[in-house]
Amino acid sequence: MQVAPLVAWLLSEHEEELDRQFDLEAGTLFGGFKKDPNDFEWSFWMEWGKQQLVRFLLGHMAVSQVAGVLARKHRPWILGAYGMWASWCVLGAQGTAIIFLHTLISFCVAQFQSQLLSWLCSLFLLTTLRLQDVEEVKRGWYQTENEYYLLQFTLTVRCLYYTSFSLEFCWQETENSFYSFPWLVAYVFYYPVFHNGPILSFPEFITQMQQQEYCSLKSSLSAFALGLGRLLCYWWLAELMVHLMYMHAIYSSAPLLRAVSCWTLGGLALAQVIFFYLKYLVLFGVPALLMRLDGLTPPPLPRCVSTMFSFTGMWRYFDVGLHDFLIRYVYIPVGGSQHGLLRTLFATAVTFAFVSFWHGGHDYLWYWAALNWLGVVAENTVQRLVQTPCIQDSLIHFLSPQARRRFHAAFASCSTSMLILSNLVFLGGSQVGKIYWNRIFIQGWPYVTLSVLGFLYCYSHVGIAWSQTYLVD
Numbered sequence: 001m002q003v004a005p006l007v008a009w010l011l012s013e014h015e016e017e018l019d020r021q022f023d024l025e026a027g028t029l030f031g032g033f034k035k036d037p038n039d040f041e042w043s044f045w046m047e048w049g050k051q052q053l054v055r056f057l058l059g060h061m062a063v064s065q066v067a068g069v070l071a072r073k074h075r076p077w078i079l080g081a082y083g084m085w086a087s088w089c090v091l092g093a094q095g096t097a098i099i100f101l102h103t104l105i106s107f108c109v110a111q112f113q114s115q116l117l118s119w120l121c122s123l124f125l126l127t128t129l130r131l132q133d134v135e136e137v138k139r140g141w142y143q144t145e146n147e148y149y150l151l152q153f154t155l156t157v158r159c160l161y162y163t164s165f166s167l168e169f170c171w172q173e174t175e176n177s178f179y180s181f182p183w184l185v186a187y188v189f190y191y192p193v194f195h196n197g198p199i200l201s202f203p204e205f206i207t208q209m210q211q212q213e214y215c216s217l218k219s220s221l222s223a224f225a226l227g228l229g230r231l232l233c234y235w236w237l238a239e240l241m242v243h244l245m246y247m248h249a250i251y252s253s254a255p256l257l258r259a260v261s262c263w264t265l266g267g268l269a270l271a272q273v274i275f276f277y278l279k280y281l282v283l284f285g286v287p288a289l290l291m292r293l294d295g296l297t298p299p300p301l302p303r304c305v306s307t308m309f310s311f312t313g314m315w316r317y318f319d320v321g322l323h324d325f326l327i328r329y330v331y332i333p334v335g336g337s338q339h340g341l342l343r344t345l346f347a348t349a350v351t352f353a354f355v356s357f358w359h360g361g362h363d364y365l366w367y368w369a370a371l372n373w374l375g376v377v378a379e380n381t382v383q384r385l386v387q388t389p390c391i392q393d394s395l396i397h398f399l400s401p402q403a404r405r406r407f408h409a410a411f412a413s414c415s416t417s418m419l420i421l422s423n424l425v426f427l428g429g430s431q432v433g434k435i436y437w438n439r440i441f442i443q444g445w446p447y448v449t450l451s452v453l454g455f456l457y458c459y460s461h462v463g464i465a466w467s468q469t470y471l472v473d
């Protein structure tokens with residue numbers, strides 16, 4: 001037996017099958033427990049981290065500290081030049097050249113100061129990432145598929161960066177010397193966020209870089225050590241899950257998912273979303289730590305998924321950098337939520353459609369987007385209804401605060417069940433979503449469905465209490 005007792009208890013019937021079918025890898029951590037390599041994103045970034053990225057990120061830290069002492073005024077240019085050099089080493093001359101070319105094209109189009117043209121340009125550049133002929137050319141530059149993927153991911157994330165510059169350029173009221181090509185290059189090639197984000201808008205970047213209040217490594221050593229210690233804990237926990245729980249391997253087998261008990265199915269869903277959270281604590285935590293040392297304020301790290309009880313909250317607090325980007329450059333420009341219900345429906349649909357297209361536009365992403373759109377719309381509609389004076393007065397008159405909170409939690413439990421389902425579609429594909437839908441809501445009605453909703457009702461109470469206690473805004 002190579003699994004921990006609890007998991008062994010759950011999976012004992014299927015372990016050999018898993019081992020045979022999913023090429024579990026021999027792990028070096030945790031006393032030889034086998035490792036599940038089926039979460040592509042985690043395996044990909046951990047592999048790249050070990051191979052090269054950690055070295056270049058440490059290099060960035062050293063260069064930034066030295067530049068802060070010796071040439072503080074020129075630090076943005078030095079860091080931009082370092083980012084280009086690191087990109088050259090990791091992605092090669094052609095990879096760096098194509099990122100530079102996209103940046104240059106976006107800059108040239110921005111000169112027309114037309115929002116529409118800027119967006120069309122960004123969408124066009126994004127589309128070129130999925131043209132088969134272009135893909136083949138890029139594959140030809142590299143020896144491994146992983147190198148090609150790294151370029152694709154980098155270009156996808158860079159798209160949001162030059163789009164931010166381009167739209168800000170259109171909106172500037174007076175000529176501003178910061179809206180120049182050298183600043184754009186320094187922004188696009190800022191290395192801590194280069195390959196995978198998080199997203200920081202152009203105005204935030206230049207304002208914070210201008211402040212020059214960077215913390216020297218010496219003065220912030222304790223904060224750095226604490227941040228690093230936390231990151232190592234998150235990484236260790238994520239690795240522990242990958243070595244003990246095998247949820248990604250199980251998710252890649254539909255027959256297995258259909259065979260396990262409903263309790264296991266629920267546990268697997270919980271493990272999936274918690275792993276997703278831990279993964280992003282690490283993937284965004286590393287750049288955030290380096291940004292802090294550079295005197296920049298990174299977007300807050302994802303809020304724990306166990307405290308989420310609504311679609312709206314999930315997207316507001318999970319990837320805050322991306323949410324701010326979407327609000328500023330997509331949602332508000334197409335109407336936002338201050339011009340009536342229809343406009344809000346439209347703006348929300350456009351936002352989710354953009355995210356789905358940005359992620360690659362696969363079928364399962366459109367299902368995910370549609371589910372999320374429905375979820376956000378349903379929540380906003382209920383919120384608007386509840387806020388109308390006559391309903392609000394009746395609720396206050398007839399229900400005690402505790403009863404109102406119970407109603408809130410009951411509604412939130414339905415919302416959370418759909419939120420988890422939509423995230424399972426995102427993480428496991430539409431087939432996984434279908435299996436969950438059938439087993440929990442169709443075949444499982446009424447006992448399984450009501451048990452799940454009952455569990456999520458308690459879960460929502462925790463989330464509501466947590467947000468009332470800790471949330472400032």
Ligand SMILES: CC(C)(COP(=O)(O)OP(=O)(O)OC[C@H]1O[C@@H](n2cnc3c(N)ncnc32)[C@H](O)[C@@H]1OP(=O)(O)O)[C@@H](O)C(=O)NCCC(=O)NCCS
Nearest residue numbers: 312315316323326327331332335336337338348351355376
């Ligand atoms: C669609 C989406 C943008 C809606 O976000 P939301 O926070 O519920 O939107 P709201 O209607 O509350 O508006 C957000 C803010 O913009 C403001 N706003 C909205 N419309 C506005 C307008 N026309 N003019 C000015 N401000 C406006 C609101 O007042 C609000 O401000 P506040 O935060 O200070 O209260 C959000 O759900 C989202 O980001 N979805 C995509 C998430 C995603 O796909 N992430 C990636 C997953 S991998």
